[in-house]
Amino acid sequence: MKVAAIALTVVSFAIAGTAAASSRVTDLDYLKANRCKGLAVGMGSADTTGLDAFIKAEGRSRDPIILSRAEEELHRAQRQAKDANLKDKLSAELAGPCMAYMTGGGSPATSR
Template sequence: MKAAAMLLVALSFATSGAAAASARITDLDYLKANRCRGLAEGLGVGDTASLDAMLKTEARNRNDVILQRGQEELARGKRDAAKPDIKERLTAEVNGPCMAYLGGAGAGKSGALSR
């Protein structure tokens, strides 16, 4: 009986740790969020504070390789946003998939982005 109780306690700790770890975004999502940050800055999307806070929090436990790649994605997003021939596609990216990371930050300036 005592062993069963200890097993249940151990399992509850294991599952609570797994739940806490799942709150962290994947490395791929971290890289995508960095690209979205670069696009948002390059296209002049208003408030990116929630995205900045999320990236800062998520960077704490990342591997140096992922952090470096994140900076490269941010720079690539800024560079891409400066290209007038693909601005429409990038605006759609910011107003679509990037909204998951921006938390609706682009919605306030959608008129400025839909040119």
């Protein structure tokens, strides 16, 4: 009986460890990263290498619907970046929450 309990405990920890090791970000984070790229490109930010790598790596396993929505977010952000009335707000967004994606990390809430 003890052997079965120990085996069950070991299997439980192994499963929990595998789930914790999974670092895939949510679809929402992926969409936000695409928005950040659109802002960066639209506002002429110099280096989007980390952001491009993040989007490429995370986009590999996304559903086609999410990929399509991400493309829409990117283009919407590029259009918004051209609006002079939104420059300050979008600059703050680019310098704030978008920095987590630009450094190749995940969500600002989940980055460590």
